[in-house]
Amino acid sequence: MAEPTAHRVVIVGGGFGGLFAAKFLRRTPVQITLIDRTNHHTFQPLLYQLATGILSEGAVAPPLREVLRRHRNVQVELGYVTGFDLQAKTVTCVRPLGAPLSVPYDSLIVAAGSGGSYFGHDEFGRFAPGMKTIDDALELRARIFGAFEMAELEEEPDAQRTWLTFAVIGAGPTGVEMAGQIAELSKRALKRNFRRIDPASAQVLLFDGGEEPLATFGDRLCAIATKEIERAGVQLRMHSRVTDVKPDAIVVQGPDGEERVACHTKVWSAGVQASPLARLLADATGASTDRAGRIEVLPDCTLPGHPEVYAVGDMMSLNRLPGVAEVAMQSGIHAARAIKHRVAHGEVSTKPFKYRDLGSMATIARFRAIVSFKGIKVGGFIGWMMWAFVHLTFLTGFKNRGIALLKWLSAFVGKSRDERTITMQQASGRIIAMGAGVKPGEEDLSRFVESQPAPEGQVRPGR
């Protein structure tokens, strides 16, 4: 445990940047307060496996207190950060029941990540959730498995088809992974689960305005990816921009003009917007923000005029680095190392952050992935093995790695999807409401049912 008078470090965010910074400072005589709006770290790269029933939420979201239990110089606070006073050196946050909290610091690391962007159409989010948080993935899981349930209940072929059409918007890594796994569910994992519908007849459509899926991987890997996506049973719709999202349809502007695609289940994976905290820090320091709202930091990840304040990970803009986990981890460690230097030597280190590029990868379907690493480009099964090795290595917690490995064997060698619980609240509320176009906040089915005329000759039971 650090001395009460020790250097105070506040870390905002327990994602990749914040968590790796806190871990790096384990043996440094500092007092760390790590503030997060949730009680867990989120391993975002595997969220799609939570949304498609392969992994449970515990496997991808270990509790921060548990991960840091041996780090006696870390105090974890559940709170929503709302502002900073960079002159008084305090962070302001709101606790779950609304009580404000002001936390003083000597050094501050802000690693609040990013969220989805609907490019000015936030109203799309109601019917096409993104996938950034555990809440998002659980919501999507309920919608995806709920759609098959609703199709089974439906007798009218067109209505059944609407439930069995899945639209994924955005063909970057997240969109491709989601589409691939929904196709896998329908073609393989849900076989023999239903009596009236054939899940394999589901259509999985992947829309993107660009020319190729996974465009950042270059031509060779894009070509491999395109082949594998189609082989997995996903219908690729490139050059197709989604211009409107309705409860039971999307409107697409494609090469052949405008088209209305009837579907209830949509996944939005098209845009990224930095945490609003980036804007707050930019306003306070005169730093600029880029198009995605990321704050432009100095080469050492600090903010202009504030060598004690670092912005790292997805919310920082530096040397056009991508918003990936490796950048977040390495920049978090970089900030922590500079603080360690300051505590040890009493002077500020302005050493620039140097990113070590460890390549990029994306899974497409079962045993299929593409990997780009230092000029080496690999696809197919070898790519998938590399992907599996890297993700198991970085997954937080030994137990979670074991669980993930077993679940992968069971889902990919076998066919099982064990994690597909739909809660009563979701079943009676959101899924059915989704089909009925009920507004958020009015999802309680009992209220919806009561608002409908009772079938002839029947009365509704009182509550």
Ligand SMILES: Cc1cc2nc3c(=O)[nH]c(=O)nc-3n(C[C@H](O)[C@H](O)[C@H](O)COP(=O)(O)OP(=O)(O)OC[C@H]3O[C@@H](n4cnc5c(N)ncnc54)[C@H](O)[C@@H]3O)c2cc1C
């Ligand atoms: C679906 C998906 C798949 C991905 N796949 C890959 C992949 O395969 N490989 C890869 O390298 N990268 C991948 N990424 C990107 C990678 O996950 C991010 O780059 C990384 O998580 C960024 O780390 P971070 O610490 O900056 O932010 P995050 O990990 O997002 O952490 C931010 C933390 O800050 C907290 N927070 C935010 N605002 C507040 C507030 N106001 N108050 C308190 N707490 C707050 C959040 O709760 C969160 O815990 C993926 C991302 C997504 C969404």
